[in-house]
Amino acid sequence: xxxxxxxxxxxxxxxxxxxxxxxxxxxxxxxxxxxxxxxxxxxxxxxxxxxxxxxxxxxxxxxxxxxxxxxxxxxxxxxxxxxxxxxxxxxxxxxxxxxxxxxxxxxxxxxxxxxxxxxxxxxxxxxxxxxxxxxxxxxxxxxxxxxxxxxxxxxxxxxxxxxxxxxxxxxxxxxxxxxxxxxxxxxxxxxxxxxxxxxxxxxxxxxxxxxxxxxxxxxxxxxxxxxxxxxxxxxxxxxxxxxxxxxxxxxxxxxxxxxxxxxxxxxxxxxxxxxxxxxxxxxxxxxxxxxxxxxxxxxxxxxxxxxxxxxxxxxxxxxxxxxxxxxxxxxxxxxxxxxxxxxxxxxxxxxxxxxxxxxxxxxxxxxxxxx
Numbered sequence: 001x002x003x004x005x006x007x008x009x010x011x012x013x014x015x016x017x018x019x020x021x022x023x024x025x026x027x028x029x030x031x032x033x034x035x036x037x038x039x040x041x042x043x044x045x046x047x048x049x050x051x052x053x054x055x056x057x058x059x060x061x062x063x064x065x066x067x068x069x070x071x072x073x074x075x076x077x078x079x080x081x082x083x084x085x086x087x088x089x090x091x092x093x094x095x096x097x098x099x100x101x102x103x104x105x106x107x108x109x110x111x112x113x114x115x116x117x118x119x120x121x122x123x124x125x126x127x128x129x130x131x132x133x134x135x136x137x138x139x140x141x142x143x144x145x146x147x148x149x150x151x152x153x154x155x156x157x158x159x160x161x162x163x164x165x166x167x168x169x170x171x172x173x174x175x176x177x178x179x180x181x182x183x184x185x186x187x188x189x190x191x192x193x194x195x196x197x198x199x200x201x202x203x204x205x206x207x208x209x210x211x212x213x214x215x216x217x218x219x220x221x222x223x224x225x226x227x228x229x230x231x232x233x234x235x236x237x238x239x240x241x242x243x244x245x246x247x248x249x250x251x252x253x254x255x256x257x258x259x260x261x262x263x264x265x266x267x268x269x270x271x272x273x274x275x276x277x278x279x280x281x282x283x284x285x286x287x288x289x290x291x292x293x294x295x296x297x298x299x300x301x302x303x304x305x306x307x308x309x310x311x312x313x314x315x316x317x318x319x320x321x322x323x324x325x326x327x328x329x330x331x332x333x334x335x336x337x338x339x340x341x342x343x344x345x346x347x348x349x350x351x352x353x354x355x356x357x358x359x360x361x362x363x364x365x366x367x368x369x370x371x
Contacts, residue, residue, distance in 0.1 A: 048269040049109045051116060053126065058158055060130065060151050062142050067134035069108060070159060071115070071124040095163030096122030096364070101152060101173030103199075104285055105277045107133030110170065112269075113349035114356065121360055122166075125159045129172065131281045143284050145292050148172070149179025156180075156191070164367055166194040166360055170345050171317060172285075174200025175292055182297030189303030194363030196356045197308045199342050201321035202328070203293035208318060259313030259341035266346055298328045305363040306332035309355050311340025311348070333359065 053069035060066055073096075098121060102110045108126040115124065128135040130151060131143070138147070156165060165187075169177045174197040181188055188195075253271040254262070306329055310322035319336055326334040335355045337348045345352045 048112055060154055064130050064138050065136040066127050068127040073123045097160035098122050098166045099125045101169040101176045103171030103173050106273045114353050117353045127155055140284055144288055145175050145179050148176040149183050152176050152180045164193045165191050168196035170198040171200050178294035178297045181300040185300040188300035193367050194305040194359050195301055196359055198345055199310055199314055199317050201317040202295045202325050206290040257341055257343040258347045259311055260339040262347055301329045305359050307355050307359040308332055309335040309352055311337050311344045314342045316342045
């Protein structure tokens, strides 16, 4: 491979991680590269990607086929709910549906821990966003946050046609929920009784520096879109590097996704999801985040139980973006997780799941009180 090809491949690996949700800075610690030692045994037993539900294919309004998995609530309400997080979850509403929307560059398996620890809370619906995971590729002209909102509306109508619904989104998935609120505000406080927003933003991402702080980071942001677009024109070169499992790729994933030391298995899991997202998809979606502005769409969230969770070391959707959402949604709970990067739903999954469970409990209680 030529020197230019190797360089493009490495840049492609970096861009793929950046896009999927990164913090800032890459430190080449030798102890991290030493993941192949006994340190790997820490979480070898965690079955990432093995939690599977009943599969479905849902056709979006523009014909794109979305891959969906449903974990049905099969347990009788008379049986005690599973013990999770050191306490018992409340008896589930018979017809409660919880829908999860994942972030950019990932897939539905990103919810591994939440899926495991919230099992039994209700029927749970997971889906791969268009062009991600097992879902079909979208036409370029239909790649937008608004279209993702339309996709979510279709998923809700198809898989939760009746009964109360709770929506949970990470990063781009949180933006998807905001788009739905803008398009169908009548759902909130009626069908939708609770919302969980994880590591996300309602706008202003074009003013967030990437890789480096200050003016240098803003220059990097300005160069990112044309760089990603250029890399998308040589996908074979880029994909060979991204899927090679190199030490550089591993380090980039770890440093750009987490805010603390995490078990190697966490990084490997995220690295695999990112590498499975084609560079063309990364390039097609990246520009939509600079255009994202859903501040005015937040008003319907005041009608439901809402929790906004963020990490203090998230440099892609900084915590002050979570604070701004809560400022515009009076009554929403704000949860700051310390030493936490953009992928807190994996890095600090116990804290994220506990906050989501609290929101679900309050939503169910408020519904019971209303009845």
